[in-house]
Amino acid sequence: MLLARPSIEPNECLVSYLIRISEKNGFKHIGHLLRHAGLAWKNNRVPVHQILTGEFDLTVYLLQLGLTSCSSKIEPIFHSFQHVIDTPYLLVKYPKVCPDCIEEFGFCRFEWSLLPYLACVRHGKLLIDMHSGTGKRLNWYRRYLNKFDDDTDVTNSLSNIVPSEAIKLSQYIEALLNGRNGVTCPEILQGLELRESLSIIHFIAHYRSRLLGGSFQPLSMANSELAQHYQYVWAMLENWPDAYFKFLNQYLENPMSNKGVGGLHKHFRDLYESLHRQNENKGIARVKVEFDHYIENYWPSVLESKRITRIQLTIRERNVVSKKEAAKILNCHPDRVDKLVQQQKLTPRVFEGKKHYSREQVEGLAIQISSNWTMDEACEALQLTRYQLKQLLDAGILHTLQRPDTFNRDWVIDKLQCQELIACLCQKARKRTSPLGALSLASMQRRGYSIVRLVLAMQAEHIEFGYSHDVDHPLSCKQFTDFAFK
Template identity: 90%
Template sequence: MLLARPRIQPNECLVSYLIRISEQNGFKHIGHLLHHAGLAWKNNRVPVHEILTGEFDLNVYFLQLGLTSCSSQIEPIFYSFQHVIDTPYLLVKYPKVCPDCIEEFGFCRFEWSLLPYLACARHGKLLIDVHYSTGKRLNWYRRYLNKFDDDTDVINSLSNVAPSEAIKLSQYIEALLQGGNRISCPEILQGLELRESLSIIHFIAHYRSRLLGGSFQPLSITNGELAQYYQYVWEMLENWPDAYYKFLNQYLERPMSNKELVAYINILGIYMSLCIVRRGTGELLG
């Protein structure tokens, strides 16, 4: 049993909730908390990714911790997140946060765990995932919600002002998570569900990187670097189909290797996939 049993907040990331429980009960980090609840994993490890995707059921551990009143509140968030995210490649490896939101509301929102969710629209800043002076990554195993894992460096609320495209993309994702009512987005995305939209955005970013001779490795780069990839994709979607045709023409204007030919076929497949999805709604692509 615990001395402090806070309630989970609407839209709170489950790992954020674990960190808050650990902090309020004096545990070093969430691994020690779950070990106390009976999770006997080596070195007090925690299946963070499986918790984010909804694959790992925490209810039995919450019961062990005397948090029975929270389990019924967790399930709607838990399963709604699981049912729309069906690929591990759209979830972060390291957390990213808005320090101003944490200070104001006291928890981390679960949409911050989505790779294309880049900025806090409320405060107009990019989400923070590295220390502003040392470059040290934020960690799921930190002791306090608003500090880095060395327990000394408070997350600095100074952050780069987010590009308008990053804010629009984050607003779009948030609107889809909330049901998609009165959503503002490029015409080409209208009628798409969250899973479809995130996959399209992610794949375009990937193949644009291939076109430029690089590789898109979103799990290993910072949120600021991710913003550079995804904001270009949002610009392309806002100027569909002209920007997409221009993108394809860059392949046709020079000889292609076998790998580039495969990439070309795949990005052409993205366009065809959108055609199929939109045709299903009775609409025509531009």
């Protein structure tokens, strides 16, 4: 029987509770306490991890010690982490504590045993899991709740600056554990369960470590090191998806291998496959949505729209261009690019705080402009005066792709439609010889037939006309002659 039998606190970590009982009753560590209670594990070891997860039932041992049994609060959370698509990293390997809390409340909170719980939200300090002088880890077999093995006190180091992201992450986790009342978090995490959020966090941390040439091994990391990783990820989530795009963009500078594009392929393919595999996880699915956006926007045509199996990046050329590059492709002044945006002919994509343009769209526009007519080119081809051309355009008989307005001075005349109109009139031209007394174009105009009225009458076949082919000007309106009223 024990001398002191403290009862467990509502938010107390079960293993730390054992340390507390052990300390109060003068045991060397929890292994000795549980051996006293009848647990016969080799070398006085204790199934710490299984106690934390709730897999190991302590009830019988606690009863043996004269303590009322208690349930682990972490158990239901752990059970939601059983699915293979979730992150395997939830619980710490080594304990971490807030010495101020132990001093003030006398026990360790169970959320401290969660890997992403980095800082005490009450005291605004990073949790301690390592001796700042010796580098030795705090462990579950320590004699005193608030002391390292060498009997030095666990204290907060003054130099330990807490990143605000670490506090926010801990607040977020605490809110989730307490039934998600008033969870403030980045938008991308809203409505997700802890396991789903943590999957996102670990997914990004893993790929970032790979980008930097290392690997992400959260279980063996000290809390302060882990905080740096989580801090980065949290900041990315707060600036989602721009920061994520920026992150993906770093692959361009750091291909996975010295094979260049080959390494780049591997990066994206790997990321993609990983995202695809874990698509059932709601958190990962949200990352995938933005990954797909990124690929569509910056590497279009590498994904087959319906059946996406593998990413094949075949071009090194960037698929987004800056304003300057766009102006160069369009052979115009950069200001003109802004005007094309106002005309909704170009869609800017904001990326890294700057506007970018799709190369495909810019090139498409350049082709459209160069393959159609300016006013002068149309006059020359159709053999019309500027005045006549303008009349046909105003009447809607000839089509424009662009009219001068506040955004631009130039006309872009639809060449194809002009060609079709001339071809159509050619078909309507009479096949037999012209009747006597047929009139010329000029005579028709003298009789009150403006070019508009004339073309409308020709189209409607209200008048007859002949056609004489002009080899040099195959689209010339002057090819139509010998007008006659029906």
